[in-house]
Amino acid sequence: MRRTKIICTLGPAVDEENIFLELAETGFDVARLNFSHGSFDEHKKRIDMLKEYNHKNGDSIAILLDTKGPEIRTGIADSKVDLEKNQQIILTTREVKTTKEYISISYKHLPEEVHPGDEILLDDGLIALEVIGIENDEIICRILNSGTLGSKKGVNLPKVDVKLPSISEKDKQDILFGIKEKVDFIALSFVRRPEDILEVRKLIGVSNEDIQIIAKIECELAVKNIDGILEVSDGVMIARGDLGVEIPIKELPAIQKSIIQKARIIGKPVIVATQMLDSMIRNPRPTRAEVSDIANSILDGTDAIMLSGETASGLFPVESLRTMNEIACEIEKDLHILEPMHFKKLKKSESIVDLIAYSTVDIGRKIDAKCLVVPTSSGGTARRVARHRPNSPIIALVGKEHLTKHLKLVWGVETISMIEDYEGTDHLIARGEEELLKRGRYQKGDVVIITAGIPLNQAGTTNMIKVHFLGG
The missing domain is CATH 3.40.1380.20 (Pyruvate kinase, C-terminal domain)
Incomplete structure (x- = not known):
């Protein structure tokens, strides 16, 4: 019997009933609905399918609504733009097409919140810029590494305390939808402070206390505030995708271990997520590094491990889940090697x-x-x-x-x-x-x-x- 819990993200790859049933029968504990993608109608169909399965099989797969969160994105590009190292480029809050000279950004207050020397990362950190000056609504940057930029790419600002709202208007509407559909968990993206969790609790209200709030840890400020965040949340998710962009990548393993330990000490569930079997989005077998990653997350003491694109949009959703199940069960054969909570x-x-x-x-x-x-x-x-x-x-x-x-x-x-x-x-x-x-x-x-x-x-x-x- 597997002890480590597994979360599967539902999406187009498992929308057909026969594939969903095969996934459910393979065995997972929580279904994640990623509200960065999909419409209310699409998510409603998945929720109805889950509820019908639970009713027919006497099962209790839980439902987790994962919010998109506040974000900053680049503007539209007519075609992909090649950016060259050491060239200057201007980020502007004006709506312009992305070129080799200008990139439009969606956050109007960014010029007020960055300073010369700050680093700005584009497209999941693939392109790094250094701020060298600010003039009105323009941020003048030097390109630190060459790369190709398309449309609507994410912008990360390590070490910058951006004053974005903790929950966007879209998040509020998504959470209200989740309340109506009686989801079991809300995973709040880009949590920075304990107050972010309290704001969602206020939105949920006392009449919906059956919904638990999971804080997604994916920026440096959240890591710094982890003790306070753990205190007011019902659990945490170590979302290693954005977290690995926001902090030096070499620090990620130690931070993962530290957060897991802190969560266990106070008895709050902790989830390790992102790229656990990423290669299985395209391939039927995992890499050796992915197997070791899952095993070591379990040995660190995580409560749950999560599949994202592997089951939502990958070519091998059931095989991905089966692989994760097999790895967890194999590691758990020797429970004495799990680090005890002395x-x-x-x-x-x-x-x-x-x-x-x-x-x-x-x-x-x-x-x-x-x-x-x-x-x-x-x-x-x-x-x-x-x-x-x-x-x-x-x-x-x-x-x-x-x-x-x-x-x-x-x-x-x-x-x-x-x-x-x-x-x-x-x-x-x-x-x-x-x-x-x-x-x-x-x-x-x-x-x-x-x-x-x-x-x-x-x-x-x-x-x-x-x-x-x-x-x-």
């Missing part, structure tokens, strides 16, 4: 719930428990147990459908829906035991660890550990 790394202010979670995992390892059973009303205890990466599967007994979806992003957690009222802890455990035995993976006499809270259904009250023999 108790000494936990905060001194950890609560009784955290101590109980740690002890549950510790006892489970020592007695080789078949599984760890975690009744949870908020998902918090399951996340606390999961951050220690136990050898035993984590079975969360949940009473709310949205919790089943939210835990789809948490490493090693499987869920059993228990939507009914209970007379007490013993009744709940008995019902959970019935469901475990029904699954066929467990049998009478198996030893399991149960951690629960008394009274039931109150978040943050986990205070009990029980060693239990199924059917005993």
